[in-house]
Amino acid sequence: xxxxxxxxxxxxxxxxxxxxxxxxxxxxxxxxxxxxxxxxxxxxxxxxxxxxxxxxxxxxxxxxxxxxxxxxxxxxxxxxxxxxxxxxxxxxxxxxxxxxxxxxxxxxxxxxxxxxxxxxxxxxxxxxxxxxxxxxxxxxxxxxxxxxxxxxxxxxxxxxxxxxxxxxxxxxxxxxxxxxxxxxxxxxxxxxxxxxxxxxxxxxxxxxxxxxxxxxxxxxxxxxxxxxxxxxxxxxxxxxxxxxxxxxxxxxxxxxxxxxxxxxxxxxxxxxxxxxxxxxxxxx
Numbered sequence: 001x002x003x004x005x006x007x008x009x010x011x012x013x014x015x016x017x018x019x020x021x022x023x024x025x026x027x028x029x030x031x032x033x034x035x036x037x038x039x040x041x042x043x044x045x046x047x048x049x050x051x052x053x054x055x056x057x058x059x060x061x062x063x064x065x066x067x068x069x070x071x072x073x074x075x076x077x078x079x080x081x082x083x084x085x086x087x088x089x090x091x092x093x094x095x096x097x098x099x100x101x102x103x104x105x106x107x108x109x110x111x112x113x114x115x116x117x118x119x120x121x122x123x124x125x126x127x128x129x130x131x132x133x134x135x136x137x138x139x140x141x142x143x144x145x146x147x148x149x150x151x152x153x154x155x156x157x158x159x160x161x162x163x164x165x166x167x168x169x170x171x172x173x174x175x176x177x178x179x180x181x182x183x184x185x186x187x188x189x190x191x192x193x194x195x196x197x198x199x200x201x202x203x204x205x206x207x208x209x210x211x212x213x214x215x216x217x218x219x220x221x222x223x224x225x226x227x228x229x230x231x232x233x234x235x236x237x238x239x240x241x242x243x244x245x246x247x248x249x250x251x252x253x254x255x256x257x258x259x260x261x262x263x264x265x266x267x268x269x270x271x272x273x274x275x276x277x278x279x280x281x282x283x284x
Contacts, residue, residue, distance in 0.1 A: 062105055146173060173211070
């Protein structure tokens with residue numbers, strides 16, 4: 001499987017260059033002295049050398065990889081009712097591609113997303129995560145999105161010291177994944193959210209953007225104000241996706257929301273349609 005088959009959205013940059021430009025590049029590599037020999041044997045070999053050279057240049061230029069978004073997910077795989085060898089093969093190929101891309105990216109920052117609905121491939125992913133979340137690679141991550149990861153992965157991912165996330169500017173998380181749900185034996189509500197150390201990632205020193213999804217309407221003792229954000233004044237983007245009742249029960253009431261906005265930067269970015277964004281200027 002080729003790299004572009006791993007991610008269907010990946011478009012090789014060379015396909016966007018005009019044919020004239022590619023032709024000029026090829027002609028520029030022909031011998032400067034003597035008349036070029038055009039033959040069915042030499043030209044293909046020369047073209048192969050050119051391609052190999054450009055591949056090496058691309059791999060060695062970390063800036064080319066700085067905007068790549070890495071998603072590791074087991075969604076959409078042919079799981080059906082049981083884990084299949086085909087699914088394992090797909091995931092293993094993604095892991096290999098991801099490992100190569102991390103190396104190509106060098107010191108540049110990255111977008112990294114985790115979304116797993118099954119635990120059967122922990123033996124494949126965990127060794128890879130040990131490498132991805134090494135001190136060297138953690139410092140590269142620009143945006144981190146996590147959801148539905150297994151318990152073993154949670155202990156590892158949420159255990160990252162926030163001060164190690166030097167480049168992290170954006171967190172995309174679900175309230176259910178930040179704070180665990182504790183069952184209640186009596187009372188009107190059957191369960192409630194409780195405090196958890198999984199929110200420690202919000203203490204990353206360069207964090208400027210928070211994107212929260214809230215799906216369940218369990219009462220929550222932790223609120224938005226409880227997130228260990230180092231400096232709310234640095235937050236320029238605050239996006240909360242939830243229905244009204246879920247928002248009120250889960251994240252904060254109106255008074256708390258006003259308090260958060262007073263702490264945030266004076267200007268917050270405009271959200272995508274269909275999301276909630278609170279700003280001083282426009283309200284809800």
